[in-house]
Amino acid sequence: MSSTPSGLPATGSTTAPASQWRRAVRHLRSLAPAASDYRDLRRTWRGDLAAGVTVGIVALPLALAFGVSSGAGAESGLVTAIVAGFVAAVFGGSNVQVSGPTGAMVVVLGSIIAAHGTGVLAVVCLFAGLIVLAAGVLRLGRAVTYIPWPVIEGFTLGIAVIIFLQQVPAALGVAPGPSPNAALAAAEAIPTAAWPELGWSLGIVAVVAAIMLVAPRIHPRFPGSIVAIVAVSAIAAGFSLPVDTIGQLPVGLPAPTLPNADWATLAGLAGPAFAVAALAAIESLLSARVAASISDTGPYDADRELVGQGLASVAAGFFGGMPATGAIARTAVNVRSGGRTRLAAITHAVLLLLVVSFGATVVAEIPLAALAGVLMVTAFRMISIATVRTIVGSTRADAIVFGVTAIITVSFDLIYAVLIGIAAAAFFALRALARSSGVHREELPGPAEPGDERIALFRLEGALFFGAAERMLERVGDIRGIEVVIIRMSQLQILDATGAQVITELITALERRGVTVLVKGIQTQHLRLAERVGVIASLRHQNHLFDELAPAVEHARSHVRRAETSRG
Structure with a gap:
């Protein structure tokens, strides 16, 4: 079998275009009248x-x-x-x-x-x-x-x-x-x-x-x-x-x-x-x-x-x-x-x-x-x-979208009415989605140990996107008297580039203040985005990325113990 300079079979370069052509032909045929219509x-x-x-x-x-x-x-x-x-x-x-x-x-x-x-x-x-x-x-x-x-x-x-x-x-x-x-x-x-x-x-x-x-x-x-x-x-x-x-x-x-x-x-x-x-x-x-x-x-x-x-x-x-x-x-x-x-x-x-x-x-x-x-x-x-x-009796957001669309349709232009109505609906939907997201501080699992008060565990849930990211930055960034922060991301359903960038900025800001940041449970669908935006690179060490909570907590406690030893 002959090969291309890259070592791939010569037919490989034509397989994809041929397949795309067949799909295009099938699509065009599906748009034409057929005997099955009758x-x-x-x-x-x-x-x-x-x-x-x-x-x-x-x-x-x-x-x-x-x-x-x-x-x-x-x-x-x-x-x-x-x-x-x-x-x-x-x-x-x-x-x-x-x-x-x-x-x-x-x-x-x-x-x-x-x-x-x-x-x-x-x-x-x-x-x-x-x-x-x-x-x-x-x-x-x-x-x-x-x-x-x-x-x-x-x-x-x-x-x-x-x-x-x-x-x-x-x-x-x-x-x-x-x-x-x-x-x-x-x-x-x-x-x-x-x-x-x-x-x-x-x-x-x-x-x-x-x-x-x-x-x-x-x-x-x-x-x-x-x-x-x-x-x-x-x-x-x-x-x-x-x-x-x-x-x-x-x-x-x-x-x-x-x-x-x-x-x-x-x-x-x-x-x-x-x-x-x-x-x-x-x-x-x-x-x-x-x-x-x-x-x-x-x-x-x-x-x-x-x-x-x-x-x-x-x-x-x-x-x-x-x-x-x-x-x-x-x-x-x-x-x-x-x-x-x-x-x-x-x-x-x-x-x-x-x-x-x-x-x-x-x-x-x-x-x-x-x-x-x-x-x-x-x-x-x-x-x-x-x-x-x-x-009108459903939600205030739906009533506003309905009224705005109707008024603009009568007063100005039909197409603008639809576009503005969609934009208004999107605004209220994003606001509701942002409100459904949350940043919650949790107690560390298991029996309490000395030094746990210097460890903060935050759980991110819902959606972290451009409409909700700033609130997370304010919530976590304002902590004081903490030496280690654990960010749980396993329950985060939606993450966009803005949310990933805010996490990167948060980690960088905390590390600059001497706070060690551990990240637990980045979901598979978010991992590539986190890598590209810099979430992983902003961590002090690659070992600060965990799949399970228990090892993350133990690692955080070891940091606190080492800090106490160095101060003693």
Whole structure:
């Protein structure tokens, strides 16, 4: 067998790259659609078709409303529900996820469109979709598990408030105010309202809300939103009410086109695109996780879900749509209606395509106030009073994180709200972890011996990291009248570089004062860090490192005896 100059087999240098290549290929294959996605179809296809029709009926008014609310138009909302809903169903990582335009995405897109115009929508779709797609290929799908529950619920509450406020102008029959903030825009719109438009618009909103709220009491699957839309649209058209309607829509899907942008435009949209991508990833993975918890269709693949959502946004951009995400409400309707495979979400997209192809003229007559009513009720349903009470009543830290996230979501920016909420949660978690750590002085084991009062035994427990290390330094460093210090580290669960450096500084400071330091029980997982940072090197002698307590105590007592002998 030939060998390399180092003496290793020649094939050894290629084994690792080959293995990595095979793992990469397996990972890419796992992200692609497979026949196993539909293995239960023979058993579930009837329920899937029924669920798909139900979800399509629910999704139609929402797609129209979200499109109008974003500023992109009703057509854009429908295109997104059709194209992105179909692509995400085929390529995504969940068997029951339903994707399309959502309230959270509309809030982000509204500010982007207000700043740059609707012409950038396709570029943002493509840019953000590619980012989400790359995140899935790079296996970043499980990152959503690091978002604390109070942050998620605070974000959801803030989104619900924004969606409700965004509908106030349409509910009053006027245009929104010039401010980009939803609350300010709603306040600016109120003085411009006038009769009779105000009365008719509010009446339509009231009728829609009443039907949607009563519908679940009639039957859990009663399509309250679509019935409300049909009823008020018929009344508005029959009596020629002075209210704004959706207006003319194209028949069928528009022809796909490539987005046209130069490098300067791409650079200016990089920040908004990353914000859209982050929101799309977070919301889609949260929705998929909820779907997995309420259905019996098995777990979801987080990385494949990101790939599917990324492709869905890219495809929607080519057809004039908007970035898509997994929709928690529509996904829940799918599961509760009997959806068990991807056929349900595909059916929902096909149904919406049929509506666009054969019912565009009817859809054009829907009053905007009716869509506002649908979204107001949707926003109201997004808020769970029981959840709010649970979080507020749990711990003060969780209540603060929840409130801060919600307030920043409404007042400033969604992505900043999530980031600040995570930072606040991390701060409180680290503070709790630091408080759980301890430095305790203990009595020496066994019968007391002369000179034991000049030996101090300290037990470190819990976590010794940057948030708790300083307290240990103060606790041990302030001792007086002691000749030997034993530091027990066997019960220390967490040790970082800062904690190891503080131990090194403590040992050095004590040795400089003439205090002998013995270290007992460094755990195996901490030993390499202790060696690299200098804990071992700071000891006066290598024999001052012990595995058991009894030899350490005996060694400490021998030091005290020798010191007494030298003084005598």
